[in-house]
Amino acid sequence: MELTPTTCQILLALADRDLHGYGIMADVLERTDGRLRLWPGILYGSLKRLSDTGLVEEVDPPRDAPRDRMSRRFYRLTAAGRKALGREMARLARDVQTARARKITVRD
Amino acid sequence: MKLYRLLARAFPPAFRRRYEEELAETAAELLQSEQSRGPWRRLRVWVGLSVDAVARGLAERRAERVATAQPRPRLGRSIASECRHAVRALAGRPIFSVTIVGLLAITMGANTAVFSVIDAALLRPLPYANPERLVLLWESYAAMHLTTMPWSDLDYLDVRAATSLESAAIFRPRRVVLTGHGDAVSLRASIVEGGLFGVLGVSAGQGRVFNEDDTRGPHHDVALLSHASWQTRFGADPAIVGRSISIDYRPVTVIGVLPPGFSFPPPVTYNGQMIAVEPEIYLPYELKTEPDERGSHNAFVIARLKPGVPVQAAQAEVAAIGERVARQYPETNTDMHMSATSLHAQSVVSIRTTLFVLLAAVGGVLLIACASIANLILARGSGRGREIALRASLGASRASLVRQLLFESAMLGVAGTALGFLVAQWISTGLVALNPIELPAMFQSAIDWRVLGFTAALTVAAVFTFGLIPALQGSRTDLRLMLHSGARTSGLPADRRTKAALAVVQVALALMLLVGSGLALRSLARLWNLDPGFRPEHAAALRITLPPTRYDSESSQRAFEGRLRLRLRQVPGVSRVSTSTLLPFATQIQHTGDYMVVGLPPRKVGDYLIATYQSTSPEYPASLSLRILEGRGFTDTDAAGAPLVALVSESLALRHWPAGHASGHQLRLGDPDDPPRTVIGVVSDVRMEGFASRFAPSIYLPISQLPLADFWLIVTSPRPADQLSADVRAAIREIDPGLPVGAMRALVDVMGDTIKTPRFATIILSAFAGTALLIAAIGLYGVLTFDALERRRELGVRVALGATPASIRRLLVGRGVRIVAAGVMLGAVGALASTRLLAGVFVEVPHADAVAFAAATALLAVTTLVATWLPARRATRTDPIDALRTQ
Numbered sequence: 001m002e003l004t005p006t007t008c009q010i011l012l013a014l015a016d017r018d019l020h021g022y023g024i025m026a027d028v029l030e031r032t033d034g035r036l037r038l039w040p041g042i043l044y045g046s047l048k049r050l051s052d053t054g055l056v057e058e059v060d061p062p063r064d065a066p067r068d069r070m071s072r073r074f075y076r077l078t079a080a081g082r083k084a085l086g087r088e089m090a091r092l093a094r095d096v097q098t099a100r101a102r103k104i105t106v107r108d
Numbered sequence: 109m110k111l112y113r114l115l116a117r118a119f120p121p122a123f124r125r126r127y128e129e130e131l132a133e134t135a136a137e138l139l140q141s142e143q144s145r146g147p148w149r150r151l152r153v154w155v156g157l158s159v160d161a162v163a164r165g166l167a168e169r170r171a172e173r174v175a176t177a178q179p180r181p182r183l184g185r186s187i188a189s190e191c192r193h194a195v196r197a198l199a200g201r202p203i204f205s206v207t208i209v210g211l212l213a214i215t216m217g218a219n220t221a222v223f224s225v226i227d228a229a230l231l232r233p234l235p236y237a238n239p240e241r242l243v244l245l246w247e248s249y250a251a252m253h254l255t256t257m258p259w260s261d262l263d264y265l266d267v268r269a270a271t272s273l274e275s276a277a278i279f280r281p282r283r284v285v286l287t288g289h290g291d292a293v294s295l296r297a298s299i300v301e302g303g304l305f306g307v308l309g310v311s312a313g314q315g316r317v318f319n320e321d322d323t324r325g326p327h328h329d330v331a332l333l334s335h336a337s338w339q340t341r342f343g344a345d346p347a348i349v350g351r352s353i354s355i356d357y358r359p360v361t362v363i364g365v366l367p368p369g370f371s372f373p374p375p376v377t378y379n380g381q382m383i384a385v386e387p388e389i390y391l392p393y394e395l396k397t398e399p400d401e402r403g404s405h406n407a408f409v410i411a412r413l414k415p416g417v418p419v420q421a422a423q424a425e426v427a428a429i430g431e432r433v434a435r436q437y438p439e440t441n442t443d444m445h446m447s448a449t450s451l452h453a454q455s456v457v458s459i460r461t462t463l464f465v466l467l468a469a470v471g472g473v474l475l476i477a478c479a480s481i482a483n484l485i486l487a488r489g490s491g492r493g494r495e496i497a498l499r500a501s502l503g504a505s506r507a508s509l510v511r512q513l514l515f516e517s518a519m520l521g522v523a524g525t526a527l528g529f530l531v532a533q534w535i536s537t538g539l540v541a542l543n544p545i546e547l548p549a550m551f552q553s554a555i556d557w558r559v560l561g562f563t564a565a566l567t568v569a570a571v572f573t574f575g576l577i578p579a580l581q582g583s584r585t586d587l588r589l590m591l592h593s594g595a596r597t598s599g600l601p602a603d604r605r606t607k608a609a610l611a612v613v614q615v616a617l618a619l620m621l622l623v624g625s626g627l628a629l630r631s632l633a634r635l636w637n638l639d640p641g642f643r644p645e646h647a648a649a650l651r652i653t654l655p656p657t658r659y660d661s662e663s664s665q666r667a668f669e670g671r672l673r674l675r676l677r678q679v680p681g682v683s684r685v686s687t688s689t690l691l692p693f694a695t696q697i698q699h700t701g702d703y704m705v706v707g708l709p710p711r712k713v714g715d716y717l718i719a720t721y722q723s724t725s726p727e728y729p730a731s732l733s734l735r736i737l738e739g740r741g742f743t744d745t746d747a748a749g750a751p752l753v754a755l756v757s758e759s760l761a762l763r764h765w766p767a768g769h770a771s772g773h774q775l776r777l778g779d780p781d782d783p784p785r786t787v788i789g790v791v792s793d794v795r796m797e798g799f800a801s802r803f804a805p806s807i808y809l810p811i812s813q814l815p816l817a818d819f820w821l822i823v824t825s826p827r828p829a830d831q832l833s834a835d836v837r838a839a840i841r842e843i844d845p846g847l848p849v850g851a852m853r854a855l856v857d858v859m860g861d862t863i864k865t866p867r868f869a870t871i872i873l874s875a876f877a878g879t880a881l882l883i884a885a886i887g888l889y890g891v892l893t894f895d896a897l898e899r900r901r902e903l904g905v906r907v908a909l910g911a912t913p914a915s916i917r918r919l920l921v922g923r924g925v926r927i928v929a930a931g932v933m934l935g936a937v938g939a940l941a942s943t944r945l946l947a948g949v950f951v952e953v954p955h956a957d958a959v960a961f962a963a964a965t966a967l968l969a970v971t972t973l974v975a976t977w978l979p980a981r982r983a984t985r986t987d988p989i990d991a992l993r994t995q
Contacts, residue, residue: 021130022137039156040134041119041164044127048168073130 001053003088007046009036011055011085014077018059021047024075047075055081109136115158118165120172194515204488205520208481211883212524212567215477217531218876220560222470224536234452235369237309238412242451243419245276245409245426249444258405260440261395266433267409267446272422276411277304278393279373281385285655285848288354289341294653294848295355298372298387299407301395307412308372315349315364318392322363328392331360335368337388355389357657357846366390373408374451403440410451423448462869468942469621469876474563476617476880478570479610480887485571486607487894514572521568528567532560604895608927611884611891615931616938618877618884619968623939625877626960628870635863641794641803642692643733644855646683647822648829649691650836651850654817658846665815666748671843673725676823679835684824686727687811690720691820692794693859703807705764706774706784719760720796720804721777723811723819729755729791731824732855739771739789746810752785753810760805761790775807785809798862822855829854881971884931889975892924896983903983913984920983924976931972932965939964 003011013019013027024047025038038046050056059076077085096106112135116128135157142153198205236242245267246256259267259278268276279300286295302323311317313335322330333341333348342348352359371386393407413422430446496509652672659665669687676685690699699721726742729735737758746753754775761770774784793803811819825832833852840849860867896903903916940956 021134025134025138026141037156039160039164040131040138041160043134044123044131045164045168048123048127072133 001049001055001084003084004046006036006038006042007050007055008085008088010038010043010046010050011077011081011088014056014075014081015085018062018074018076020061020072020074050081051075054078055084112136112157112161115161116165118162120165120169122172123168190511190515191519193512194519197512197516198519201488204484207886208484208520208571209523209527211477211481212520212571213527213531214879215474215567216525216528216560216563217533217535219470219474219563220528220532221535222466223563224532234374235310235371239452240450241274241413241415242308243411243413243422243448244451244454245411246447246449247405247430247444248447259407259409260402260405261397261407262399262402263405263433263441263444263446264407264409265395265397267426267429268411270411270422270425270429272414272417272425273411274414275303275307276409277301277307278395278407278409279304280393280407281373281387283653284356284389284391285653285846286341286353286355286389287357287846292846292848293341294850295337295341295388296385297355297389297391298385299391299393300372301393304372304410307410309412310367310370312364313367313370315362317364317366318390323392323394328394329358329360330363330392331355332390333362333365334371334386334388334390335366336386338365341388355391356655360391373410402437411448419448419450462866465624465869466872469624469873472617472621473876473880473883474566476614476883476887478567479614479617480883481567481570482573483607483610483614483887483891486610487890517568517572521564521571524571525564525568528564529560604898607891607894608923611888611927612931612934614880614884614887615928615968615972616935618880619932619935619964620939620942621873621877621880622964622968623935623943623961625870625873626964627943627957628866628873630957630960632863632866632870635799635866638795638799640692640799640859641734641792644859646826647731647824647855648832648852649694649823649855649858650821650833650852651691651694652819652821652840652847654847656817659817662815663748665817666812668843669725669811669815669819672821672840675839675843676821676836679823679825679832679839681827681832682823682825684727684731684822686725686731686822687819688722688724688728688822689811689816689819690722690796691822691855691858692732692796693798693855693862694820701778703778704776706776708764717763718805719756720806721809722806723809723814723816725811728808728822731822732794734794735792737790737792738768739787741789741791742808742810747812750813752783752813753788754785755789755791755808756787757791757804757806757808758793759803760807761787763805777807799859823852829857881968884968885971885975888924888927888972889979891927892920892976893979893982895923896920896979900983916984917977917980920980921973921976924972924980928969928972928976932968935968936961936965 001007009028009032010024012031013024019027021040021043025040025043028036028038047056051058055078056075057078058073061072061074099106109132112132113128116124116131119127119131138157139150139153142149234242245259245264247259247263249257258280261278264276264278277300279298282297282299283294284297286293300318300323302318302320305311305317306319312332315332317332318330322328331353338344338348342353345351348362349364351362353362354360372390373385375385396404411422413419426446426448430441430444433446434441434444499509654665654668659668673685673687676682700718701721703717703719705717724742726744726746729741738761739755741755742753756770756775761767764770765773770787770790773787775787776782776784791806791808794806795801796804796806821836823832823836829852836852837849840847903911903919906916906919907913939961943956
């Protein structure tokens, strides 16, 4: 599956820990300085495709998670997901290098 | 979160099953986190959530379709094919389809047209600024039975000072002569005080309206034109403002044209009759303020309440002023009361009841039609049980069955609405053209789209609701059972009960309408058969108004009147010519006043003797076939210089003298200075103001001794009035070519005008009742026919087991009779309750009139029993073996 900026951000959010939907939304919002808000529809639409293609998997909440909402599912990056994200990051890194070589100033 | 779950419905079901809980939780958390950032922020979040849900929901749906590789149904094509299918299905049962479309069209059309008129007359505000604050002020005089009486200028000046009134203006309708534009024509004019337009809050369409200065001081040779007269009389002349025209043979300057639709006074009810002046020209009013003018009551007063002042408060203050004025001027104002009524209430009071009766009748027909449509569709639906079961067993889904029936209903609805629109247009054009209750132009209306929409929604909803029942039943019932025994599927007991109940409702409503129209007919017949006191046959009348500018003296008026009678006697075919200042049954302001009998002790102040005065020529009693009961009538010798004489009516004579002893007594009219007039005879009584009015005590005076500028010319001739009209006009032109002459009208028609409103109500009610009866009979026939068809197998078995045709008929007729009996009982109770409302409309009959009830019930019973008998007879004619085999 081809990774879009949105799915890329979701995979990044899940890179070092399992998160629930709102956790992913909050993480992406924070890392992009509020520029990318994943509204519920697009978030779960993306999660569905990621799950269906095996890049993420649904897991039970970790033991230390708050017990207030039992129904909540957490999402975990699968090995395939990790690989796909790595490939995408490498592609982005190559693009950054190309840009630098062609005198594009890379800045925020 | 309910709201978000609603939004989440945009997602396809599978997606919802998997993620709905999480979507909702995430949205809740998102909202929670933005909680503290104010309402605008929350609103932005909601907008974001909505856009996201709808956009992603659609995207997911598309993705799902692609994934399952289902061909996307092409909506346009499928609608077209469904429509084709529906039309084919409907065309297969033309009688059913045409009946339903016809019922829809008639109901919608009639309802819309009648309701549009009602809306225009009763619900739409008058075309003045803040019309709810406008009131009409009245004087009243209980001793004369005058509840609404014109004002004298001085009384008006006293009342206009009331603190609850913001402003007030006095006005008076009159006729004036316009010359210089072809033949002299008589125009309806409103003579108004300058402040009127301020009171109404209306400004000119062109030029300017009057201001206070226009009517103050001696120079008021200015005029305003109504928009309609500017267009028709002056060819919409763009340079009309500033032009001089000739009114009553004097030049006046047009200073403005009023906006379209403006008319003043609005139609008002005056002494029980709707009077619509619709003036063509407005002229300034000159107040007469000499002290002796307090007793002459000639004009009407409109006022604007101060903001926030209720009508009751103004009424109380005006009444108090009336009492004060009465104490101050006892000679003229004792027993004179003053009052205020809301303009709108006054303007429609006489037609309101009639319009509500119409509305009730239309509503009744609407309900019957809905019940009938429901019944027809139910009957057809149960007949289709087999077809639907078959389609279902061949794999048609419930959704597709429902869709098919929906499309059929929609086709019927569309056709019915389109036709209904045409019918509505046709009926309202007819209503305006016939204008049976003299609905003023201001109240005439085009079709009201909201009303059409409402009616269409109601009837089409009936079509849809009942149209879907078979589909729902079909999918509920065991298909195998349906296919195996078509006989049992259709005759579900609940279904049959519904149909019977609907038929009962139809019968009951039809009976109510029949009773209503029966009452109307009885009332009209009684009214028309009341003795008016005169015979109108062969008499025709024409109103003559002599313009005051050229006939300013009694002698000139007398001379014209004398020459007119002489000249008209020479018109071929004329047998009698007479003149009179009053004409029975004509819409006019009655000349009513007090009188004294010479020799009777003077009566105390306020205790007046009241009579109608009328100046007539010698042949007047003979032209109307009045009887001279005592003494003699007038002759040509009772002329200007001769001794003053009077005739009195029978009721007046009996007030003072024993029968046969009136002649020789003397009367004075009005004030004590009036010269005594000798009674020379007694004339039979006449109803002056229509069939429902009382015999009015009257005093007749020779027209040559008391001429007036405004009188009726009455011609009796065997020739019809319209033929006579041209000759009479020509004769009048010979005497005075500058005099406007209207058309001659047969007295019978003048009399007919007074019962126009009840006649119209009667015709409409009868038409509606007839329609209702027909629909109810057809409905009943339909129910019983289908009933017999459904029970064919059962009846066949019965016949096979030895039941006679007579017993089968009894069985079927019995069901019909039970429906009719239930309907009649329900209807009679409803009629008793609802005809109470008609008490005001139909005079001379009690609302529970036994004849009307009996006749309506009999008519209904006969019609419905025929509707019951026919299907029963047909059922017994079928061969039982056939019946058994067809199943």
